[in-house]
């Protein structure tokens with residue numbers, strides 16, 4: 683196991699030259715309401731520093747999980763990488779270029795699936811492909827849609843609407859749709875958070891299988907230590923907010939392909955798990971202590 687602390691500022695000359703994604707001293711402040719109307723209505727609020735000075739390099743073809751106490755800023759970080767939200771300070775470089783907004787090079791999978799309810803499974807995937815590749819011939823679109831429906835195990839459900847399928851199947855559509863646009867990075871915000879334990883386990887196995895086939899860079903937010911250990915090459919552990927930072931990055935040395943039984947036999951498994959549990963326990967306890975002191 684190797685633990686690489688990346689607290690505070692990473693000097694510019696230590697950035698990895700091979701990184702696909704590089705966060706450099708990234709800070710995010712949500713600005714409070716300060717206009718006259720809010721002031722008069724007594725709704726004036728302070729600025730809130732969600733994330734402060736995070737530096738992180740992500741190498742290509744790496745599966746990275748982000749874990750941290752609830753509300754620490756994981757989604758805020760992912761949204762900035764997705765280009766859905768700006769950084770307040772610092773830079774995010776993707777293939778050495780600053781991120782200027784959302785793009786098809788980054789596919790997103792959401793916890794609540796975010797499917798078009800009036801479209802069938804097939805139409806949801808097709809819509810994404812046609813939007814990103816408007817010049818593709820119908821044959822190419824059809825082939826891509828079919829391949830990705832097969833990839834996630836949805837053959838037979840193509841003509842069903844989201845309300846006619848289970849949560850697990852809906853998330854399979856979400857994954858097929860994200861992968862069908864051929865992104866360089868897959869961003870997943872608690873993709874299995876809304877699923878029951880059994881379905882969650884099945885989908886984790888599916889993600890492991892798909893990752894073995896495609897080996898794309900993945901950044902996944904999760905609250906589950908076991909999920910992070912099963913799927914990740916690296917686990918980024920964030921501190922509590924406000925002004926959340928990266929506390930430690932764990933390298934996960936388990937050989938692939940992985941399954942739950944074999945990783946538990948690995949000599950590093952229990953120490954990694956204990957390290958993560960103690961981090962989450964410490965940070966969550968501090969959040970609770972701060973909340974109690976405030977009230």
Ligand SMILES: Nc1ncnc2c1ncn2[C@@H]1O[C@H](COP(=O)(O)OP(=O)(O)OP(=O)(O)O)[C@@H](O)[C@H]1O
Nearest residue numbers: 712730732750751752753754755756757758759923
């Ligand atoms: N648009 C916003 N305006 C003001 N504050 C925000 C905004 N979005 C998020 N925040 C605050 O920033 C902090 C980080 O939120 P974020 O959703 O990124 O955390 P998270 O780690 O993803 O949470 P969870 O684990 O509960 O999903 C929280 O305190 C949240 O209230």
